[in-house]
Amino acid sequence: MAAADLIGVEIACPDGADYRIIQAELPVGATARDALAAFDLALTEGQTLGLFGRAVSADTPLADGDRLELYLPLQVDPKTARRQRAAANAKKSGRR
Numbered sequence: 055m056a057a058a059d060l061i062g063v064e065i066a067c068p069d070g071a072d073y074r075i076i077q078a079e080l081p082v083g084a085t086a087r088d089a090l091a092a093f094d095l096a097l098t099e100g101q102t103l104g105l106f107g108r109a110v111s112a113d114t115p116l117a118d119g120d121r122l123e124l125y126l127p128l129q130v131d132p133k134t135a136r137r138q139r140a141a142a143n144a145k146k147s148g149r150r
Contacts, residue, residue, distance in 0.1 A: 061118040065089055068126050087112040089122050100127025
């Protein structure tokens with residue numbers, strides 16, 4: 055395949071407590087699903103995909119220079135986490 059027939063993308067995927075970055079060359083017209091399949095990556099329950107921080111579907115076509123990201127599911131709802139932190143801080147400072 056000629057270089058003009060390929061696009062360069064990055065794939066950021068969870069790797070334990072961190073993320074690893076995979077540099078990939080894929081055919082023009084490749085989708086997020088194709089990128090995952092090329093590296094034997096799969097979406098697990100609750101995971102979502104994104105391009106530069108914006109949620110996308112697996113059928114989203116990729117362009118040269120894109121960064122495909124696999125997001126882990128949230129462990130705690132952000133609103134609940136904020137309430138818990140506020141309650142803990144109020145308890146530490148003696149407020150209610």
